[in-house]
Amino acid sequence: MPKVTMSVNGRQVSGECEDRTLLVHFLRENLGLTGTHVGCDTSQCGACVVHVDGLAVKSCTMLAAQADGSNVTTIEGLAKGDELHPMQAAFREHHGLQCGFCTPGMIMAGIDIVNRKGGPNLDEKTVREELEGNICRCTGYHNIVKAILDANAKMSGAQAAE
Amino acid sequence: MGADGLGQRVLRKEDRRFITGKSRYTDDIAVARATHAVFVRSPYAHARIRNIDASEALAMPGVHAVLTGKDFAEDKLGSLICGWMIHSKDGTPMKVGAHPSIAADTVKHVGDQVAVVIADTREQARDAAEKVAVDYEELPAVIDPVKAMEPGAPQIHPEAPNNHIFTWPIGDEAATDAAFKDAAHVVKIDVVNNRLIPNAIEPRAALAVYDEAEESYTLYNTTQNPHVARLVLSAFVGVAPEHKLRVVGPDVGGGFGSKIYVYPEETVCLWASKKVGRPVRWTAERTESFLTDAHARDHVTHAEMAFDADHRIIGFKVNTIANIGAYMQIFSSVTPTYLYGTLLSGQYDMKNIYCEVTAVYTNTNCVDAYRGAGRPEATYLLERLIEKAAREMGVDRVELRRKNFIKSFPHQTPVIMNYDSGDFDALIEKALELADYKGLPARKEEAKTRGKLRGLGFSTYIEACGLAPSAAVGSLGAGVGQWESAEVRVNPTGNVEVLTGSHSHGQGHETVFAQLIADRLGIGVENVQIVHGDTDKVQFGMGTYGSRSGPVGLNAIHKALEKVEAKAKKIAAHLMEAAEDDIVIEGGKLKVAGTDKELSFGEVSLAAYTAHNLPQGIEPGLKEGAFYDPINFTFPSGCHVCEVEVDPDTGHTEIVKFTAVDDFGNIMNPMIVEGQVHGGLTQGIGQAMFEGCIYDKETGQLLTGSYMDYCMPRAADVPSYTLGHSTTVCPSNPLGLKGCGEAGAIGSPPSVINAIIDATGSDNIAMPATPERVWRAIHG
Numbered sequence: 001m002p003k004v005t006m007s008v009n010g011r012q013v014s015g016e017c018e019d020r021t022l023l024v025h026f027l028r029e030n031l032g033l034t035g036t037h038v039g040c041d042t043s044q045c046g047a048c049v050v051h052v053d054g055l056a057v058k059s060c061t062m063l064a065a066q067a068d069g070s071n072v073t074t075i076e077g078l079a080k081g082d083e084l085h086p087m088q089a090a091f092r093e094h095h096g097l098q099c100g101f102c103t104p105g106m107i108m109a110g111i112d113i114v115n116r117k118g119g120p121n122l123d124e125k126t127v128r129e130e131l132e133g134n135i136c137r138c139t140g141y142h143n144i145v146k147a148i149l150d151a152n153a154k155m156s157g158a159q160a161a162e
Numbered sequence: 163m164g165a166d167g168l169g170q171r172v173l174r175k176e177d178r179r180f181i182t183g184k185s186r187y188t189d190d191i192a193v194a195r196a197t198h199a200v201f202v203r204s205p206y207a208h209a210r211i212r213n214i215d216a217s218e219a220l221a222m223p224g225v226h227a228v229l230t231g232k233d234f235a236e237d238k239l240g241s242l243i244c245g246w247m248i249h250s251k252d253g254t255p256m257k258v259g260a261h262p263s264i265a266a267d268t269v270k271h272v273g274d275q276v277a278v279v280i281a282d283t284r285e286q287a288r289d290a291a292e293k294v295a296v297d298y299e300e301l302p303a304v305i306d307p308v309k310a311m312e313p314g315a316p317q318i319h320p321e322a323p324n325n326h327i328f329t330w331p332i333g334d335e336a337a338t339d340a341a342f343k344d345a346a347h348v349v350k351i352d353v354v355n356n357r358l359i360p361n362a363i364e365p366r367a368a369l370a371v372y373d374e375a376e377e378s379y380t381l382y383n384t385t386q387n388p389h390v391a392r393l394v395l396s397a398f399v400g401v402a403p404e405h406k407l408r409v410v411g412p413d414v415g416g417g418f419g420s421k422i423y424v425y426p427e428e429t430v431c432l433w434a435s436k437k438v439g440r441p442v443r444w445t446a447e448r449t450e451s452f453l454t455d456a457h458a459r460d461h462v463t464h465a466e467m468a469f470d471a472d473h474r475i476i477g478f479k480v481n482t483i484a485n486i487g488a489y490m491q492i493f494s495s496v497t498p499t500y501l502y503g504t505l506l507s508g509q510y511d512m513k514n515i516y517c518e519v520t521a522v523y524t525n526t527n528c529v530d531a532y533r534g535a536g537r538p539e540a541t542y543l544l545e546r547l548i549e550k551a552a553r554e555m556g557v558d559r560v561e562l563r564r565k566n567f568i569k570s571f572p573h574q575t576p577v578i579m580n581y582d583s584g585d586f587d588a589l590i591e592k593a594l595e596l597a598d599y600k601g602l603p604a605r606k607e608e609a610k611t612r613g614k615l616r617g618l619g620f621s622t623y624i625e626a627c628g629l630a631p632s633a634a635v636g637s638l639g640a641g642v643g644q645w646e647s648a649e650v651r652v653n654p655t656g657n658v659e660v661l662t663g664s665h666s667h668g669q670g671h672e673t674v675f676a677q678l679i680a681d682r683l684g685i686g687v688e689n690v691q692i693v694h695g696d697t698d699k700v701q702f703g704m705g706t707y708g709s710r711s712g713p714v715g716l717n718a719i720h721k722a723l724e725k726v727e728a729k730a731k732k733i734a735a736h737l738m739e740a741a742e743d744d745i746v747i748e749g750g751k752l753k754v755a756g757t758d759k760e761l762s763f764g765e766v767s768l769a770a771y772t773a774h775n776l777p778q779g780i781e782p783g784l785k786e787g788a789f790y791d792p793i794n795f796t797f798p799s800g801c802h803v804c805e806v807e808v809d810p811d812t813g814h815t816e817i818v819k820f821t822a823v824d825d826f827g828n829i830m831n832p833m834i835v836e837g838q839v840h841g842g843l844t845q846g847i848g849q850a851m852f853e854g855c856i857y858d859k860e861t862g863q864l865l866t867g868s869y870m871d872y873c874m875p876r877a878a879d880v881p882s883y884t885l886g887h888s889t890t891v892c893p894s895n896p897l898g899l900k901g902c903g904e905a906g907a908i909g910s911p912p913s914v915i916n917a918i919i920d921a922t923g924s925d926n927i928a929m930p931a932t933p934e935r936v937w938r939a940i941h942g
Contacts, residue, residue: 034186138416
């Protein structure tokens with residue numbers, strides 16, 4: 001079986017996997033990083049979003065071999081010790097999660113939205129449109145949108161867009 | 163009241179593990195030597211199994227076993243069950259066919275399991291499953307429930323001739339017919355309540371571990387009620403004795419009813435783990451979820467409502483055909499009957515109702531309870547009808563509702579329920595204000611200048627939830643009690659563990675339940691641990707569904723807490739040398755009334771466990787248990803108002819504002835209650851505008867078998883919501899709670915459709931109101 005090597009949450013890791021192994025399964029099964037979830041077969045739900053070289057990627061649409069040599073960040077890599085990432089803190093503060101299953105993907109997507117579109121002009125409509133690739137069945141999105149806007153304000157120093 | 167007390171927006175204790183990726187769902191649990199199960203499923207809606215040849219699969223790498231329905235039957239394991247007996251109007255019991263965990267002779271819907279492959283890895287099991295050769299003789303299938311009852315239709319279960327399960331009546335037929343004779347107006351409607359797929363984002367999963375040394379089993383499972391699963395698996399399927407079976411529902415990624423049931427995959431994994439001598443893991447792919455998670459709704463209804471000359475409702479007649487699918491599950495029989503027919507009175511004072519529900523087998527997946535369960539179907543019918551009646555009679559739709567509202571409580575409806583409290587005028591009043599109903603004509607005019615059609619729709623609802631009480635549900639045919647259990651353990655160091663039979667799968671119990679303890683014992687929520695979801699830890703419970711965790715589960719904790727407080731008072735009185743009657747509990751302290759003497763709960767609990775100085779006859783320790791069985795259902799109610807803009811050129815509908823005003827009785831944590839409403843509204847809007855499960859009418863193939871075909875509401879499809887509350891306290895439980903979990907999904911669908919009807923002027927709108935349907939309604 002081929003060997004893949006990558007940096008995951010700042011740590012160099014390598015492992016053997018079949019050619020067909022998806023990145024999400026490599027993370028979950030080889031590395032035991034079970035925070036990244038699988039919710040569908042068709043790359044529609046977004047529960048598996050991680051960052052690869054700084055960009056949000058659905059880890060169920062990428063082979064582990066394709067991520068060879070990349071820098072991967074998962075939900076487990078966001079907090080610095082006890083200090084939560086502002087997006088994580090905002091999800092808690094605004095009750096942006098219920099069952100928590102879509103949450104890692106939502107948080108990773110939320111950070112990516114702020115990275116790409118963040119700043120004082122990020123508005124509710126844009127956040128809702130940018131969340132196109134993530135499905136949540138519990139929250140009705142209301143509080144997820146609030147959390148991302150609040151985290152945007154904190155991450156970019158902008159005023160909260162209420 | 164402390165910062166963590168009742169009624170406060172306390173942030174959730176459980177969130178940290180979810181937002182840092184440290185949660186543990188079933189598929190995350192690692193056990194040594196686990197094997198993987200992959201099911202071989204029927205590609206046909208109806209077929210006889212002639213032969214299964216597993217020889218090629220068995221020879222493949224990593225494969226331990228290929229097990230079939232024949233193997234399951236040879237081990238004399240039982241059928242899955244329906245938990246609620248319904249009798250037909252002629253007095254005969256419902257006709258239930260067998261529901262085997264693996265089909266042995268015939269398959270009855272696409273996705274029915276015919277074999278399971280157990281292999282070292284998921285990929286090996288999947289590869290081998292493709293090589294299991296099943297020889298089918300395809301049989302004619304029937305998908306439409308009306309056609310299923312026609313002479314000559316394919317027969318699905320020999321026990322149910324003409325695929326007829328029951329025809330269940332409720333209400334007084336003769337009195338209702340007589341009322342119709344006096345009617346000044348009769349309004350008629352035909353509605354279809356579209357079939358839905360629940361789609362919790364975590365797919366169902368099971369991990370079964372057989373322990374040869376103890377001859378015992380552990381099942382980690384995506385379940386909403388572990389104890390009931392253990393009961394069914396032991397008492398009916400017979401896969402393990404109850405005391406040798408531990409069921410754990412760890413973190414569960416949403417349920418909405420779809421994880422109440424005991425599913426075939428769970429029984430098969432348990433059975434197979436002993437057969438192969440290794441733990442067996444199964445996790446559904448999303449397409450398996452679409453094929454096999456219990457579906458919902460699927461009613462075809464004709465109804466008529468009679469009004470007198472003063473526009474008062476004098477009679478209501480309903481005829482509903484309920485598609486049950488290929489097998490009955492735990493709540494299949496109660497959802498379209500006692501959870502539907504008993505709510506047909508809604509918020510209205512009507513003397514005469516008669517309803518008949520005919521339940522029918524078809525070659526489709528099982529249909530069962532999903533968020534709201536029966537009550538969304540009743541509300542949709544009633545609120546479409548009231549709105550239609552207002553249009554036909556030329557009266558104001560708000561005034562027609564107000565005129566017919568129930569004004570005093572308790573109120574006995576003609577269909578069993580005794581509503582305990584409510585104030586429906588207050589709900590609609592607040593909704594009119596928050597939705598700015600007065601400004602609607604101006605907004606309609608403004609929209610017209612942009613070429614858009616603007617409309618507003620109302621819905622009022624009442625639901626019976628807090629599923630209990632045992633005596634009442636028993637008299638209606640339930641197979642189990644509907645109480646809840648709790649145990650409160652105050653530790654020697656003063657922190658507290660609470661064991662509850664409720665199960666949390668996103669609702670926030672770890673926080674809300676802790677708030678009750680924190681408030682009463684004067685400690686922070688972080689000093690309270692809520693233990694749930696494990697039959698080895700909690701002695702018994704009925705799980706979470708039907709908005710029962712607050713009204714039933716939390717009141718069980720309250721009852722156990724009262725016992726703890728009573729014992730603590732005795733000990734405190736002894737320690738402070740005061741009379742027991744003089745001890746009061748305030749802010750978590752046990753005080754001697756009228757003095758400055760006081761002890762904290764922690765001091766009393768330490769004394770209880772050191773036991774050096776206890777009153778005579780008092781046992782050491784400070785932990786108490788309780789079973790709580792309420793005296794009535796609870797009756798949340800509300801008024802939902804949807805405002806839409808329709809583009810007449812495309813039929814695209816945008817929800818521009820959604821206002822929900824609800825009465826949930828007392829509220830423990832407004833943040834969590836609002837979150838429950840947001841989620842329910844989005845599922846209801848999903849039903850109204852996007853979601854619909856579609857089978858090919860001839861072949862029974864599921865055409866909406868993935869997220870690419872079944873339209874789930876996404877963030878841009880729904881608005882931010884405007885919520886309000888108008889509270890009447892529930893008089894039938896000590897904490898005054900009514901429950902909030904299902905309300906959003908019950909109240910929203912008719913308000914959306916009524917809004918589109920208001921915008922377009924056409925009442926030929928069916929759910930889901932896709933752009934094509936709306937366009938056709940506008941353009942005839």
